[in-house]
Amino acid sequence: MQPTHRGVPARLARINPTAAFLAALALMLVGLLAPGIIGGGILLVLAAALVALLVLTWPIQPPGTRVLRLAAITLLLAAALLKIL
Template sequence: MQRTQPALLTRLARVNPTAAFLGTLVLVLVALFAPGIVGGVLLLALAAGLAALLVATWPVQTPVTRAVRLLLLTLLVAGALLKIMA
């Protein structure tokens, strides 16, 4: 990481990837098993965090990676909206 990058990105770069994966997995599972609007809001919160991360890392990603991340973000938001509506 370069010194000109924001402190938040520097801190995120130090996070253990396994811990980040497990934390996200727990959040997704809680959101999927939570009833209706509660689960949907948790999924939307996760989508907002992922969108912020996507924006911050956009310049250094390849076009294929960008497309995959946008597709997954779209699917997450769609799933959250379906959970809220159901």
């Protein structure tokens, strides 16, 4: 029996990187500009998606990239918590 998660990386590899970046940027801007808990919730959803992507790609990322991605997710989570509070 083959693991079913092998299809996910293959589908992610077909996504246009520019479109994915612009979609994440747009979602982040909406989260930052939306009021209070709504904006914080949007940022938390974006952070959760990025954490899932990080976990999926962790084995193939060089250590420097891992550190940068962890720092970016940490900053996003901090912004979300500040927005909620």
